[in-house]
Structures are given as structure tokens and as C-alpha cells.
Amino acid sequence: MALNADFVGRSYPPSEPYLVGREKVREFARAIGVTDPLSFDTEAARSRGYADVVAPPTYAIRLSLAAVETVAVDPDLGLDYTRVVHGDQRFEYARPIVAGDELICQVTIDGIRSVAGNDMITTRADITTTAGEHVVTSYSVLVARGTDEGSS
Amino acid sequence: MSAVTVGFELPSKEFQITRESLVRYAGASGDFNVIHWNERIAREVGLPDVIAHGMLTMGLAIQVVTDWLDDPSALVDYGCRFTRPVVVPDDGVGARLLVTGTVTAIEDDIATVTLKAVCAESTVLGKATARVRIG
Numbered sequence: 001m002a003l004n005a006d007f008v009g010r011s012y013p014p015s016e017p018y019l020v021g022r023e024k025v026r027e028f029a030r031a032i033g034v035t036d037p038l039s040f041d042t043e044a045a046r047s048r049g050y051a052d053v054v055a056p057p058t059y060a061i062r063l064s065l066a067a068v069e070t071v072a073v074d075p076d077l078g079l080d081y082t083r084v085v086h087g088d089q090r091f092e093y094a095r096p097i098v099a100g101d102e103l104i105c106q107v108t109i110d111g112i113r114s115v116a117g118n119d120m121i122t123t124r125a126d127i128t129t130t131a132g133e134h135v136v137t138s139y140s141v142l143v144a145r146g147t148d149e150g151s152s
Numbered sequence: 153m154s155a156v157t158v159g160f161e162l163p164s165k166e167f168q169i170t171r172e173s174l175v176r177y178a179g180a181s182g183d184f185n186v187i188h189w190n191e192r193i194a195r196e197v198g199l200p201d202v203i204a205h206g207m208l209t210m211g212l213a214i215q216v217v218t219d220w221l222d223d224p225s226a227l228v229d230y231g232c233r234f235t236r237p238v239v240v241p242d243d244g245v246g247a248r249l250l251v252t253g254t255v256t257a258i259e260d261d262i263a264t265v266t267l268k269a270v271c272a273e274s275t276v277l278g279k280a281t282a283r284v285r286i287g
Contacts, residue, residue: 027179027180028180028181030176030180031173031176031177031179031180031181032177032208032211032212032215033167033212033215034215034218036218036219038224048223049223054224056211056214056215056218057214057218057224057227057230058207058210058211058214058230061181062181062182065183065207066182085206085234086206086207086234087233087234088231088232088233088234089206089207089210089231089232090229090230090231090232091229091231092228092229093227093228093229093230095225096224096225096227139231
């Protein structure tokens with residue numbers, strides 16, 4: 001199934017502000033086995049120059065993938081989201097996310113292509129504070145696995 | 153870290169990924185895709201069993217780098233491909249993930265760390281690299 005190539009280059013309105021909660025940062029850090037007090041202890045974070053506990057580098061996916069999902073389910077795009085797997089992920093950091101940050105996420109569709117019967121869509125999510133400071137950019141490739149036999 | 157040279161090996165890390173890990177990560181990340189907790193549906197879509205979230209594996213692997221860094225602000229970028237699923241059987245043991253990192257390039261004050269994440273003798277992340285400021 002071919003995706004609608006008209007979507008390439010399309011940018012979407014920014015998401016509603018997401019307030020990074022201290023307990024959410026701790027919960028995420030605990031879930032991936034982080035032991036550095038920087039992600040748990042506000043005093044440890046402050047003594048190392050951060051306003052509050054510091055989120056692990058992949059925390060940004062909480063915002064970016066949710067924003068990408070809202071785009072990917074658009075029926076006009078033609079992506080069968082039930083067959084979608086995460087193929088590729090990259091983050092470019094301006095600084096770490098810290099509890100108390102109020103972040104918005106703006107998604108752009110960078111590319112659409114079809115490889116060996118699989119539809120692939122490349123998205124970019126720019127994550128900034130509500131004051132406009134760039135924090136991190138998240139690039140995700142979503143792959144809708146083809147239904148043809150022999151495709152991976 | 154200014155003494156870092158190409159070929160330097162970061163301390164490796166080993167992780168045990170159990171069904172409990174997946175439940176915790178689902179809750180913490182908000183990713184409730186059923187293939188990460190429902191064996192029946194995982195098999196229906198052609199997987200051998202429940203598989204770990206790719207982002208969990210990615211989040212574990214980067215700890216080789218962040219544990220080595222003094223300051224997480226030194227991380228410039230981090231990316232990987234999800235090349236093979238990490239299958240997590242409900243056997244009380246789960247999957248074992250071994251992550252190693254090697255400095256493969258240094259340009260200006262930026263070091264490139266190439267990560268290797270291995271589970272059940274297969275590399276599960278492709279082109280996993282992180283760049284860090286070492287100046």
C-alpha cells in the first residue's frame with residue numbers, strides 16, 4: 001500500500017504544553033535501571049548545576065512518539081498503524097530535559113518511501129520549551145511491515 | 153576525559169530484562185503496545201513471544217555512555233536502528249542484554265562512541281552511536 005507522498009514536508013501545529021513532572025522523571029529513570037542520583041535527588045541535581053532532577057536521554061520519546069502517533073493515524077496518510085514498528089530513532093540534544101520544563105513538540109514529516117514492500121515514514125519532532133528554547137530534536141522512522149510473503 | 157583516544161573501551165554493562173521490566177517500562181513511558189506484554193497477540197502477529205520495547209533497549213544501552221560521562225549535558229546526539237527484537241520469555245529469567253561501547257572517532261572536541269548491544273548472541277541495535285563533548 002502506497003503512502004500519500006503529499007504529506008512529505010508537512011508540519012503540524014505544536015502539541016499542547018507538557019509539564020515534565022519530577023515523579024515522572026524518577027519513574028522513568030527507575031524503569032530503565034538508572035542509578036545516578038541526578039535523576040532522583042533534587043539536591044544532587046542542584047549541586048551539579050541543574051534546576052531539578054534530570055531526565056535520562058531517551059525520556060524525550062514520551063513527547064515525540066505521542067506527537068508522531070497523532071500524525072501517523074491520519075487516514076489520508078494511508079499508514080496502517082497496526083503494522084507499524086519503530087525502525088530507527090535518533091535524538092539531537094541542546095540540553096537534557098529537567099523536571100519543571102514545560103515543553104511543546106512540533107512534528108514534520110521529513111520523508112516517505114517504500115522499501116521491499118514496507119512503507120517507511122521519517123518524522124522529525126522539534127521539542128522546545130514554551131519560551132522557545134530548543135531542547136531536543138527527535139527523528140523517528142516508522143515502518144509499516146508489508147503483508148506480502150517474504151517481506152520482513 | 154581529555155585523554156580519551158580512538159579505541160578506548162567504556163566499561164560495559166549487563167541488563168536483565170524480565171516481563172516485570174516491560175510492565176514497568178510500559179507504565180513509565182506510556183507505550184502500551186500489546187506486543188510488549190500480551191503473549192497471545194505477540195504470537196498472532198508472528199513474533200516468537202513478547203518482545204521488549206525498542207526504546208527500552210535504547211534507554212538501557214545509552215547508560216554505558218551516561219555512566220561514563222561526568223555531565224549528561226555532554227551528550228550531543230544518540231541514535232540507533234532496531235534491527236532485531238529482544239524476545240522476553242516468561243520463564244523467570246527473561247533476556248540478558250550486554251552493552252559495550254568503544255570510542256571510534258574523535259573530531260574537534262567530540263568523541264563518537266559506537267555501542268554494541270547483544271542479546272542471545274545477536275546484535276539487537278544497528279548503527280548505535282552516541283556523540284559526546286569531551287573538551
